[in-house]
Amino acid sequence: DTAVSQTPKYLVTQMGNDKSIKCEQNLGHDTMYWYKQDSKKFLKIMFSYNNKELIINETVPNRFSPKSPDKAHLNLHINSLELGDSAVYFCASSQPGEIAKNIQYFGAGTRLSVL
Amino acid sequence: SQKIEQNSEALNIQEGKTATLTCNYTNYSPAYLQWYRQDPGRGPVFLLLIRENEKEKRKERLKVTFDTTLKQSLFHITASQPADSATYLCAPPGGYSTLTFGKGTMLLVSP
Numbered sequence: 609d610t611a612v613s614q615t616p617k618y619l620v621t622q623m624g625n626d627k628s629i630k631c632e633q634n635l636g637h638d639t640m641y642w643y644k645q646d647s648k649k650f651l652k653i654m655f656s657y658n659n660k661e662l663i664i665n666e667t668v669p670n671r672f673s674p675k676s677p678d679k680a681h682l683n684l685h686i687n688s689l690e691l692g693d694s695a696v697y698f699c700a701s702s703q704p705g706e707i708a709k710n711i712q713y714f715g716a717g718t719r720l721s722v723l
Numbered sequence: 724s725q726k727i728e729q730n731s732e733a734l735n736i737q738e739g740k741t742a743t744l745t746c747n748y749t750n751y752s753p754a755y756l757q758w759y760r761q762d763p764g765r766g767p768v769f770l771l772l773i774r775e776n777e778k779e780k781r782k783e784r785l786k787v788t789f790d791t792t793l794k795q796s797l798f799h800i801t802a803s804q805p806a807d808s809a810t811y812l813c814a815p816p817g818g819y820s821t822l823t824f825g826k827g828t829m830l831l832v833s834p
Contacts, residue, residue, distance in 0.1 A: 612766075639820050641821065648826070649810070649826060649827060650824075650826055651767070651812065651824040651827075652824075653817065653821050653822075653823075656819055656820060656821055658820065663819045663820070664818070664819050664821060698766050698767075700766070702820065704820040709755055709757075709772055710816065710820050710821070710822060711757065711769045711772065712757075712759075712767075712769065712822060713769070714766025714767050714768070715766055716764075716765055716766055717764070717765065717766050
């Protein structure tokens with residue numbers, strides 16, 4: 609049973625389109641994240657949510673809008689896609705606190721290609 | 724600003740040897756540091772966590788050290804195997820329960 613699952617695995621679309629990526633975790637974690645990994649393999653935090661509330665938005669264009677309907681789900685909607693949005697997007701979850709130390713569990717990633 | 728540096732070049736070693744990967748950090752005093760493994764086409768997977776008051780941590784063939792004076796963590800894989808080939812990422816904490824990932828070092832173990 610996959611701990612953090614995200615769909616779709618691949619997403620190919622035209623510039624200007626709107627698309628969504630879904631993420632679900634069954635670990636009972638309070639915190640979920642979206643990361644972007646570009647062609648240089650740098651893994652950068654985009655958003656962090658704790659119990660459905662936005663904690664961090666790391667200077668991401670407002671074309672990106674995360675939505676957390678409950679603490680087990682964090683979806684990412686992207687409007688007006690641009691070529692530079694092509695990357696692999698990872699969802700992750702963690703349980704903050706002294707014991708768990710924010711060890712993060714990642715999904716398999718969504719490879720987004722904007723043509 | 725905080726900076727995490729890992730060997731940018733791939734590390735090529737022969738099976739059976741010990742691989743040593745380096746993570747240096749500046750403008751930063753992390754209370755702990757995590758190491759992850761990432762295989763092509765997959766998400767990172769947690770390997771080890773070491774706290775600032777721990778000099779060394781081991782798990783099977785893996786060993787991590789943490790030198791707060793040198794601002795450096797070393798990640799060792801002993802008796803390396805081709806299956807150990809992957810990218811290894813170091814990750815000290817960022818703000819608000821996040822982690823700041825280094826660029827990672829690709830390890831290639833040849834038979």
